[in-house]
Amino acid sequence: MRRPSARRGFSLAELLCAALALCVLAGAAALSFRDTGERRIVLEEAEELRAWLSSRMAQAAREGAEFKLIIDADKTTQELGFTIEWYGGPRDLETETYEPGRAAIERDSLANEHTFDGEWFTLTPAASFIIRSRRERDIAALVTVSGVGYVDVKETLKEQ
Structure with missing residues (x-):
């Protein structure tokens, strides 16, 4: 006959220590994987700018037109906006x-x-713009427009 062991389970102290360790790990994981609202805002703005530039370039290519992308800087905040002046095609001399x-x-x-x-689908000179959170300055994305008209968004969380 086998003799039953004196120890049949875990003590209350052992269970509490294990539960505490799991809670700490879950909390650390939740903090490391959280998607802050500011990060989402920055990426949405970067994607909107990318889409806006891409659509204007595609339109210019379809119409055989060209445009000038003018950077408008706010004198107090130094934040940028953009004006496009169209040359040629059905929108000749229009701005947006x-x-x-x-x-x-x-x-x-x-x-x-x-x-x-x-006609050549080229931007001269190539351009890069930093999209930055107004609240958390270290949250940023980079929108680049290559000389051959390719627009890309890269997320970066480093201080620029």
Whole structure:
């Protein structure tokens, strides 16, 4: 006959220690994987700017037109907006603007004007813009427009 062991389970202290360890790990995981609202706002603004620029470039290519992208800087905050002046095509000499929504747009280059040629699908000079949270300055994304008209968004959480 087998003799029953004196120890049949875990003590209350052992169970409480295990529960505490699980709670600490769950809390750490929740903090590391949380998606802050500011990060989402910055990425949405970056995506809106990317889509706006891409659609204007595609339109210029379809119409064989060109446009000048003019950077408008707010004198007090240095936040950017954009004006497009169309040349050629059905929108010749028309203008349109882009104003940032809930995130700030900052300059990443020195040029104030960029010219897009719809026939060659090129932007001269290439451009980069930093989309930054107005509340948490270290949350940012980078919108780049290559010289060959490719627009991309890269998320970055480092201080620029």
